[in-house]
Amino acid sequence: MAKADEAAAVITVEGLQDLLRAIRARGYRAIGPTLQNQAIVYDDIESIDDLPRGWTDEQDGGLYRLTRREDEALFGYSVGPQSWKKFLHEPRLRLWTAERRGEDTSVTPEAPPSDRLAFIGVRACEIRAIEIQDRVLVGDLYVDPHYKARREGALIVALNCGKAGGTCFCVSMHAGPRVKHGFDIALTELLDGTEHVFLVETGSDEGRAILEQIPHDLASSREVDAAEAVIAQTASSMGRQMRSDDLNELLMNNLEHPRWNEVATRCLTCANCTLVCPTCFCTSVEDASDLTGERAERWRRWDSCFTMDFSYIHGGSVRASTKSRYRQWMTHKLATWIDQFGSSGCVGCGRCITWCPVGIDITEEVCAIRGCDASAEESV
């Protein structure tokens, strides 16, 4: 998957249906945004009727509400609680089963998934997040075979955001809102009073092949300009901002800043932020055996640095206090990640702010450690 490399096309809403049909016909399992439990949730979709047509969201610290739009936009909301992480780096996964027959013991690793997933409506920040997880799980010395299989089989239909969420700050993290790379197909939804179309860019041979299969027109310069205007409008209406060029030094030079104690009085160590974060990759393993004791399994599940068990070694947990656990999460995300993997672990999607039950705001915490007030940060 590369950068958009040729003239853009335009498809209608029916064309989007055709696109979905063509993708499914090529053997992909299509996953996209759906309306579930009063939230936008990524799940299997069969047609564009499964998309949350005419819905939008309101997001702020500890707040998420779906409301009706005045139009019929199919992608008129920002990111929901879940990211594509749940498909690529599965929340619960059996790693292997073992069987013991007398002297003989065998361990059978779980086969990596062979299904090919098509992710429909992947935002720029989410592509960045996937690339960040790639670096950790396939770009290091050891390769996670399950992640690798899903990742290599995946088709990315990206979406240039038409709306910035109340907690979005992808511009500050240089992760969006424009999709620049890492996609097969990129869409921009264009809606004015009369017209409802999608500007389509392709970023791979697979993307081009799919586009060739469906009716499309070459985009007019007016439509290209309209798409640019949509992206520019999104970029200029971010709900949050955070200066990000000096975070490694700022945080690592302030490991004893009084703000860590202050945020600890609010943080519930509930782990919500790590579960909704599209880059948090930590896992734990659970070993189990059946009642005969002759059959055993190991499962891997998402874990969080906010739990007490996470850092347990004989004698106690290294990070027993809330302060130390919040500090670990934020310094890893924004500072030590850079040492470890060459980039920040944050993409500015804002999920950790929205889904924090007490509304702790990572941009505000950085601001406090920097010694600025929130209004000063706004102007950075």
Place this chain on the structure above:
Amino acid sequence: MPQTLKACATLPHPMAPIMTPVTRFIRESEEVFTFDLAPEQVAPFMPGQFNMLYAFGVGEIPISISGDSHAPERLTHTIRAVGPVSAALGKLKAGDRVGLRGPFGVGWPIQEYKGFDVLLIAGGIGLAPLRPVIYWLLRHRAAYGRVGVLYGARTPDDLIFRAELEEWRRTPDFQLGVAVERAGPEWTGDVGYVTPLLSKLRFDPADTVAMICGPEVMFRATALALEDAGIADSRIFVSMERNMKCAIGHCGHCQFGPHFICKDGPVHPYDRVRNLLSYREL
């Protein structure tokens, strides 16, 4: 880095253990035991590297290799029973099978410090990850300067590798100091921490490399004493312990600031970690 050997990085399923027979089981003390494994696929390892050991149906823990790196066909581990997995491993006998993954991590930099005086300071079970260094030094004795080993334990009953301690005590050009924190009248050796024994060792601080393994409070105090003795903190190495679920840099549990103990360690030069160690609960 020569002290890094990672044969299992090429395995298609790096999280799947290979069930490996126990060939010998020795009880070292009430809490500590040693066993040898005979791996199907012999993988070379460096002193200071570790394996993940799986007790069937119970769980998996990281354990440093305590045997001779020149004989990787016999993988020796010395374990203190403190939790459910180590307790289950302590009930094994010759012929039983243990799940094995490894070797992992960065070991002691012994090849880089040929010609240097070498000090090894161990606290408690910390002698186990340093024993492969002792074997290495004895095997390549002429390649190194003076050798000094200090070993501290809680009580005389907690001392491990007792027969070998006697051997090393009788070995020429091998300085050994043993101290226990508490002892009855039958103990005629040193009582207290190991750091005061440093003054009894002969070494040239400008040409000395020191390797420490023990509890964090112990290695911090020891590193301080070594610096006072004139050894640069870039030539002091410590082996660190953290919670670890995967050993391959994926589970995130073993992070210490920017470092993953499983892949950047467990052995770290002290100058890399000393500042981070000054923060509580990092």
